[in-house]
Amino acid sequence: MTSSPDESTAEKKEKASSAPKGGAKAKGKAAPKAAKTAGRKKAAAKKAPSAKASAPRRAARKKEGAKKAAAAFTPRIVVFACNWCSYAGADTAGISRLQYSPNFRIIRVMCSGRVHPAFVLRAFELGADGVLVSGCHFGDCHYIFGNERAVEQFEKTKRLLQILGLEEGRLRLEWISAAEGTKFAAVINEFVAQVGALGPSKLAPRELELPQEAEEFADAASLAK
Amino acid sequence: MAPEATVNEKTLQAANVRLCLECGKCTATCLVARYNRSYSPRRLISQALSAGRPPDRQALAICLTCMSCDERCPSGVHFVDLIREWRRATYDREFAGNCSHGGAFQSLMKLMTAEDLEQDRLAWVTEDLKIAERGEVGFFIGCTPYFDAFFTELEVDTLAGVKSTVKILNALGIEPVVSPRERCCGHDLLWGGEQDSFETLARRNVALFEELGVKTLIFNCPEGYYTFKEDYPAVVGALPFEVKHISEFLAERASDLAFDGTQGEAVTFHDPCRLARFSGIVEAPRQALAAAGVEVAEMVRAGRRALCCAGNGWLNCDRFSKEIQVERLREALATGATTLVTSCPKCEIHFRCAMHDPNLGDEIKMEIRDLATAVAARLTEKETDNKTEKPTPKPNEE
Numbered sequence: 174m175t176s177s178p179d180e181s182t183a184e185k186k187e188k189a190s191s192a193p194k195g196g197a198k199a200k201g202k203a204a205p206k207a208a209k210t211a212g213r214k215k216a217a218a219k220k221a222p223s224a225k226a227s228a229p230r231r232a233a234r235k236k237e238g239a240k241k242a243a244a245a246f247t248p249r250i251v252v253f254a255c256n257w258c259s260y261a262g263a264d265t266a267g268i269s270r271l272q273y274s275p276n277f278r279i280i281r282v283m284c285s286g287r288v289h290p291a292f293v294l295r296a297f298e299l300g301a302d303g304v305l306v307s308g309c310h311f312g313d314c315h316y317i318f319g320n321e322r323a324v325e326q327f328e329k330t331k332r333l334l335q336i337l338g339l340e341e342g343r344l345r346l347e348w349i350s351a352a353e354g355t356k357f358a359a360v361i362n363e364f365v366a367q368v369g370a371l372g373p374s375k376l377a378p379r380e381l382e383l384p385q386e387a388e389e390f391a392d393a394a395s396l397a398k
Numbered sequence: 399m400a401p402e403a404t405v406n407e408k409t410l411q412a413a414n415v416r417l418c419l420e421c422g423k424c425t426a427t428c429l430v431a432r433y434n435r436s437y438s439p440r441r442l443i444s445q446a447l448s449a450g451r452p453p454d455r456q457a458l459a460i461c462l463t464c465m466s467c468d469e470r471c472p473s474g475v476h477f478v479d480l481i482r483e484w485r486r487a488t489y490d491r492e493f494a495g496n497c498s499h500g501g502a503f504q505s506l507m508k509l510m511t512a513e514d515l516e517q518d519r520l521a522w523v524t525e526d527l528k529i530a531e532r533g534e535v536g537f538f539i540g541c542t543p544y545f546d547a548f549f550t551e552l553e554v555d556t557l558a559g560v561k562s563t564v565k566i567l568n569a570l571g572i573e574p575v576v577s578p579r580e581r582c583c584g585h586d587l588l589w590g591g592e593q594d595s596f597e598t599l600a601r602r603n604v605a606l607f608e609e610l611g612v613k614t615l616i617f618n619c620p621e622g623y624y625t626f627k628e629d630y631p632a633v634v635g636a637l638p639f640e641v642k643h644i645s646e647f648l649a650e651r652a653s654d655l656a657f658d659g660t661q662g663e664a665v666t667f668h669d670p671c672r673l674a675r676f677s678g679i680v681e682a683p684r685q686a687l688a689a690a691g692v693e694v695a696e697m698v699r700a701g702r703r704a705l706c707c708a709g710n711g712w713l714n715c716d717r718f719s720k721e722i723q724v725e726r727l728r729e730a731l732a733t734g735a736t737t738l739v740t741s742c743p744k745c746e747i748h749f750r751c752a753m754h755d756p757n758l759g760d761e762i763k764m765e766i767r768d769l770a771t772a773v774a775a776r777l778t779e780k781e782t783d784n785k786t787e788k789p790t791p792k793p794n795e796e
């Protein structure tokens with residue numbers, strides 16, 4: 174895993190990206206798509222006049238962070254999706270104009286087998302409330318046995334997170350094919366609800382620096398509700 | 399390299415860096431330099447001094463901070479202190495991506511700084527092990543539960559040493575305080591240049607054991623021991639309790655233990671850097687083993703001259719690390735011993751990893767055991783049961 178400094182801005186925007194390239198790509202592709210389906214245009218139109226007021230508002234958000242979290246908690250989900258099935262599944266969901274929860278940032282990896290525990294731990298370290306790892310169904314992995322490795326890595330990650338005392342429900346493994354746009358949307362909705370019920374992650378940094386864009390994104394997410 | 403890397407001039411002075419004679423003894427001693435021709439501590443010093451800024455972070459990550467060079471330096475240069483200061487000055491979170499294991503341990507350590515952390519780290523405590531929630535003697539188990547969960551494919555069992563330590567303490571009539579709220583000591587964050595998170599961990603750990611009424615804190619892991627002893631005071635002031643490595647403790651109290659007196663297999667002892675060179679504890683583990691009736695066949699380079707296991711705080715691992723590990727294992731096997739006893743969970747991990755080399759296979763295979771395990775294996779149950787009543791009762795609640 175390499176990350177050069179010039180990619181770090183993109184990475185910060187993703188807030189929890191261990192694979193910067195996939196992350197940047199995902200932002201340009203799947204994430205806005207998701208936001209769009211969730212009425213981002215509405216949000217943008219509404220927000221236009223208040224754009225200048227965003228700095229003080231951000232400060233306010235930081236201050237009453239805890240209160241706000243309790244009032245309207247929008248979980249931050251990181252999704253690691255393999256290039257050949259699950260990422261394409263997210264595309265299918267978008268192409269089919271499915272309406273589903275936009276509270277996630279998708280990071281494309283070549284294969285779910287690449288999702289080392291370090292990726293997931295890093296996502297939680299940077300403030301994720303939940304992490305979804307997703308790949309091809311067994312037998313369909315582009316690299317034949319990559320998703321079997323993914324299971325091993327996932328089990329290891331689960332053990333580490335269990336010792337750390339993180340709720341089991343914040344981590345999930347799913348097999349989603351390129352055709353299963355509906356499944357992708359359903360899994361995301363379900364997972365967002367599940368993590369939403371658990372509340373903010375205890376391991377997340379207290380003061381999360383939200384880049385402007387991420388704030389708009391969060392607003393779009395709460396509007397979609 | 400961070401653009402405005404500022405180096406603390408005081409630290410440079412304290413490390414005697416300006417006294418460097420450029421004699422090159424450090425490079426001649428350095429294990430890494432012997433294998434990795436592009437690495438030279440002498441050159442790092444002279445280049446950094448003439449450039450007026452720290453060397454490149456990647457070069458800094460290579461040093462094992464094993465302190466072998468400091469031992470040789472005729473001018474008293476503390477190269478490891480220098481490395482630490484440079485790493486602090488060039489700290490870059492993004493660099494964690496290049497660390498060994500994808501930076502998983504860096505993340506774990508940082509996650510452990512969370513205030514409301516509620517870990518499930520005592521799953522190893524079986525019925526026969528008596529631990530207490532409060533009391534005067536504490537036992538810091540460190541990151542061993544995480545190590546065992548992470549290195550499953552290497553068949554690592556660092557918790558064996560932890561369990562054995564509790565067994566030994568129980569045999570002495572001590573029920574040590576073991577807390578699920580303890581966190582990583584932060585050693586690798588400190589040596590990786592991440593000062594802030596290190597300080598958070600230091601404060602929380604010290605506050606925890608103080609709150610639990612601990613007067614003596616025992617360590618199995620020499621890194622934890624050294625960090626508490628030497629690096630925590632800079633953050634929290636004088637420690638409110640005494641710290642002891644299990645080997646020191648065993649050397650003192652071994653006479654209160656009863657051993658079965660059997661002759662087991664031949665062992666050799668690998669001195670961990672943080673124990674021998676950093677803390678100067680060389681005799682204690684040997685005394686503990688001798689008391690338990692374990693005979694030690696010494697390696698050519700033992701004590702302060704011991705080779706390093708080539709683990710460097712999860713910052714870097716490369717083919718040179720492997721060469722060093724293999725060299726050390728060959729040296730261990732040359733003593734005729736079949737078991738390598740060490741007193742550091744990380745030494746165990748790194749040697750076990752090297753032994754998984756498919757090309758070398760059985761050539762470098764040997765048993766690895768923690769000091770506490772080697773000692774506990776010789777305890778006799780009956781007599782130690784009698785002993786439990788005799789020693790001065792500790793005010794431990796169950």
Ligand code: SF4
Pocket residue numbers: 417418419420421422423424425439440443470471472473474475477
């Ligand atoms: S051994 Fe000491 S004096 Fe000699 S080059 Fe190394 S740091 Fe300088």
Ligand code: SF4
Pocket residue numbers: 424427428429430431439460461462463464465466467468477478
């Ligand atoms: S501390 Fe060890 S690895 Fe680093 S330069 Fe000195 S001898 Fe080499």
Ligand code: FES
Pocket residue numbers: 255256257258259283284285286307308309313314315316317319320
């Ligand atoms: S390519 Fe999809 S899981 Fe391997």
